[in-house]
Every structure is written in structure tokens, then in C-alpha cells.
Amino acid sequence: MDKPVLITLPKIVDPRGNLSFYEYPNQLPFEILRTYWVYDVPGGEIRGSHAFKEQQEFIIALSGSFDVVLHDGIKEERFSLNRSYYGLYIPKMYWRRLENFSTNSLALIVSDKLYNNEDYVRDFEEFKILVNEK
Numbered sequence: 177m178d179k180p181v182l183i184t185l186p187k188i189v190d191p192r193g194n195l196s197f198y199e200y201p202n203q204l205p206f207e208i209l210r211t212y213w214v215y216d217v218p219g220g221e222i223r224g225s226h227a228f229k230e231q232q233e234f235i236i237a238l239s240g241s242f243d244v245v246l247h248d249g250i251k252e253e254r255f256s257l258n259r260s261y262y263g264l265y266i267p268k269m270y271w272r273r274l275e276n277f278s279t280n281s282l283a284l285i286v287s288d289k290l291y292n293n294e295d296y297v298r299d300f301e302e303f304k305i306l307v308n309e310k
């Protein structure tokens with residue numbers, strides 16, 4: 177997949193409490209090598225203004241809500257993650273930022289790569305040049 181996709185994950189409704197999941201390859205298009213999470217975000221803060229050269233990600237608002245804003249080098253698209261059964265797939269080479277975090281929100285992010293600082297593109301002008309070369 178080379179486009180971002182908002183995937184509605186299975187939801188097993190149960191009076192004892194609901195349950196959702198994802199698994200590769202049914203909902204998740206890659207195998208997970210790393211999981212991290214972002215939490216205790218103060219109101220108004222923005223995380224993750226950068227792109228990845230190779231890494232793909234899948235983001236879920238496990239609790240609360242926030243927006244993921246993606247830029248493909250030409251246009252911007254905003255995805256509001258406000259249900260714990262939505263998962264946003266982000267291909268490599270999308271500029272992305274996370275904002276509008278609600279109080280006590282929890283962002284779960286899984287990736288197909290280990291952490292590698294070399295994979296980051298942190299300069300938006302450099303990103304536009306790189307993405308438009310392809």
C-alpha cells in the first residue's frame with residue numbers, strides 16, 4: 177500500500193467491555209518490529225513533525241483523541257482518530273504531525289522498523305525535494 181488508509185478494526189462488542197485487535201496481514205499491512213506510545217501530552221502540543229524515508233507506521237488512539245495531519249509533498253490531509261477501533265496506516269515518505277490531543281489521550285504507534293535516527297527527514301523543504309524526486 178502506498179497511500180494512507182484509515183482502517184476500521186474489528187470490534188467485539190460485549191457487555192463485559194469491548195475488544196478490538198489487529199493482526200498481520202489481515203488488518204495490518206506489515207509485520208511489527210517496534211511499538212511505542214505517546215502520552216501525557218500537554219494541551220496544544222504538537223508531536224512528530226517529520227517524515228520517514230523507509231519506515232511505515234500504524235497509529236491508534238487507544239484512549240482519547242488526536243489528529244494526524246499528513247502531507248504528501250503537495251497537499252495535506254487530516255485524520256481525526258477518536259475511536260480506539262480506528263487505525264491509520266501511514267506509508268513511508270509522508271510528512272506527519274500529531275496535534276489536538278485531548279486530555280489523557282494515548283497514541284499507540286507500531287512500526288515495521290527499529291528506531292533509526294537516519295531514517296528521519298526533519299526538514300520540510302528537504303522532504304518536499306526528496307518526495308518530488310520520486
Ligand code: TYD
Pocket residue numbers: 210212223224225226291
Ligand atoms: P521522535 O520520534 O523525534 O518524536 P517526536 O517527533 O514526536 O518529537 O522521538 C523523540 C525522542 O525519542 C528522540 O530523541 C528519539 C527517542 N526515540 C527512541 O529512542 N526510540 C523510539 O522508538 C522513538 C519513537 C523515539
